[in-house]
Amino acid sequence: MHQLGFAWPSGATALDHCSFTVPGPGLWMIVGGNGSGKSTLLRLIAGLLTPSRGRLRLELKPALVFQNPDHQLLLPSCGTDLLLALPPRTMTRHGRDQQLRAALEQVGLAGLEQRPIHALSGGQKQRLAIAGALASEAGLLLLDEPTALLDPDSQDDVLELIAGLCHRPDAPLTALWITHRLDELERCDAAALMERGHLGPWQDGPTLRRRLNPLPVGHAEG
Numbered sequence: 001m002h003q004l005g006f007a008w009p010s011g012a013t014a015l016d017h018c019s020f021t022v023p024g025p026g027l028w029m030i031v032g033g034n035g036s037g038k039s040t041l042l043r044l045i046a047g048l049l050t051p052s053r054g055r056l057r058l059e060l061k062p063a064l065v066f067q068n069p070d071h072q073l074l075l076p077s078c079g080t081d082l083l084l085a086l087p088p089r090t091m092t093r094h095g096r097d098q099q100l101r102a103a104l105e106q107v108g109l110a111g112l113e114q115r116p117i118h119a120l121s122g123g124q125k126q127r128l129a130i131a132g133a134l135a136s137e138a139g140l141l142l143l144d145e146p147t148a149l150l151d152p153d154s155q156d157d158v159l160e161l162i163a164g165l166c167h168r169p170d171a172p173l174t175a176l177w178i179t180h181r182l183d184e185l186e187r188c189d190a191a192a193l194m195e196r197g198h199l200g201p202w203q204d205g206p207t208l209r210r211r212l213n214p215l216p217v218g219h220a221e222g
């Protein structure tokens, strides 16, 4: 991404001279205040918006995972929803079934092909949305506050799932993860701070966490 800029039709600038490179496979987190441009950046990378200026070079197929899985799960059962995500090429029924099974297995939902979506928990729905990204054969997962609506246990599950996929020995994925939960920075490979449409350099997650949330005066750590 080089000198990326984006302005809304109103003229309001959302991204300004935003340059960065994702170092490689791994879990990369982005934090920043409300309205700083994080979601806009992911939408540009996903191709939902077109940059007003600058260059965007993508070597991996991107897939977006939203904060609210209800906004992206469309069909009534897990299996049919995943069918939509499969890449548009001719495949035998057997091949499709295998790909669906593999995607569900990777997110810990093995055997739930027939399960109606409304009978899934919030965490399971989010994992199904991630299975959709896997079934689409995306190499770059774009996650916009994927744990914001989940209970603490499901938050951990989703974070561990993504961290595992990004560090698996065989074909590790690349994930860009937006968060407001500073404790999640402990699990990333590096994190960057978005400020007024400008993304800062990658830095150590725990260090950035301490910078953003210093302990109150008079309290020593550990």
Ligand SMILES: Nc1ncnc2c1ncn2[C@@H]1O[C@H](COP(=O)(O)OP(=O)(O)OP(=O)(O)O)[C@@H](O)[C@H]1O
Residues within 6 Å of the ligand: 008, 012, 013, 014, 032, 033, 034, 035, 036, 037, 038, 039, 040, 041
């Ligand atoms: N559809 C839109 N039309 C016009 N302006 C928008 C639109 N979506 C976002 N904006 C503006 O673009 C700027 C960046 O918004 P963005 O949603 O990228 O911020 P964010 O960092 O994701 O914030 P949050 O942490 O609240 O999700 C803000 O000023 C916002 O008001």
Ligand SMILES: [Mg+2]
Residues within 6 Å of the ligand: 038, 039, 040, 144
């Ligand atoms: Mg946002």
